């Protein structure tokens with residue numbers, strides 16, 4: 001109140017009032033929702049509001065009928081919401097209105113109840129401030145982890161294939177609108193097929209469609225699957241357009257082995273800023289935990305990762321240019337799993353116009369997948385884990401070996417513990433000539 005002793009006229013009162021009103025209202029005239037996007041994942045639906053600035057929001061649910069209500073303080077909506085792909089989602093319709101003359105209220109009419117969760121993502125590079133609403137499906141029978149009673153000696157070798165990025169995180173962008181998330185999903189699907197064609201192997205996709213999975217959930221999935229290997233597939237960008245070649249990476253808690261490795265790890269770890277990790281403070285905790293685990297228990301896992309990486313690299317080397325001839329190491333979040341050997345494969349640089357052309361070609365994608373598969377299968381075949389079907393049957397399976405640079409016939413024979421004569425016989429060879437890329441049958445003992 002204004003002091004009683006001060007003589008204040010009517011007009012002055014009005015002036016003061018409008019001044020006060022302006023002071024209150026102006027900062028609240030806030031964000032504009034410029035875009036609304038929607039992605040459907042197997043277990044949840046994600047809505048993203050693109051804002052031209054940060055805004056506070058509240059979310060709550062109502063029943064009979066089921067609705068989710070999102071109030072965004074001081075916001076207006078300029079984006080269309082009637083063209084969202086609602087098929088296969090729990091959302092029947094989207095309505096919006098202005099509340100208290102200044103807030104935006106968005107109502108999602110539901111076909112069935114959901115468990116909603118929301119969080120804000122701050123502006124990041126070209127991406128605007130965003131409000132993310134995840135609607136988790138209810139009553140979904142928890143996806144059965146591979147927990148079938150494993151008859152001793154019958155366990156499949158499980159490969160978890162993680163197609164990088166997805167949903168609102170497109171990954172690196174190439175010429176002509178080529179997106180990393182699409183290329184790597186295609187390669188991952190071919191890879192699954194190729195691995196599954198080997199007896200004793202079972203491949204699972206971590207991401208099956210176009211949606212985002214936070215990095216730590218990808219790692220968790222690998223553990224839930226009790227995977228023998230987690231392989232993350234990427235096709236990245238580099239600051240230099242002429243950077244080219246495939247590369248294989250493993251995690252390191254210490255420094256990166258090269259500038260490229262450090263750069264790529266930084267980029268990949270940014271994924272959660274783009275796609276959203278939900279609660280970023282939690283992932284900080286994970287960092288500390290991962291640091292401790294890395295030091296204590298990860299040495300064996302890291303060594304296995306390097307071994308598998310080497311086998312994959314040698315298989316790739318027979319088919320495509322390699323960025324580096326050795327498995328490189330850097331601190332990739334997605335590879336930090338103390339229990340599961342994990343590698344990250346950069347299939348090529350999407351920013352290099354020549355490689356982009358190949359990466360979009362389904363023939364190349366399939367061939368790349370087959371080479372990755374060969375490298376993975378070769379590793380486990382030469383060292384089948386105890387208790388696996390492969391270990392029990394190794395002596396009865398013919399194996400394949402693709403010639404890499406530097407291979408010799410006697411070297412290959414020694415590696416598989418067979419004679420050069422048997423090797424030549426199994427492949428109908430008259431001479432000891434071999435060429436890079438040629439696939440040999442390794443006869444069973």
Ligand SMILES: [Zn+2]
Pocket residue numbers: 164165171172180233234235236268
């Ligand atoms: Zn990537």
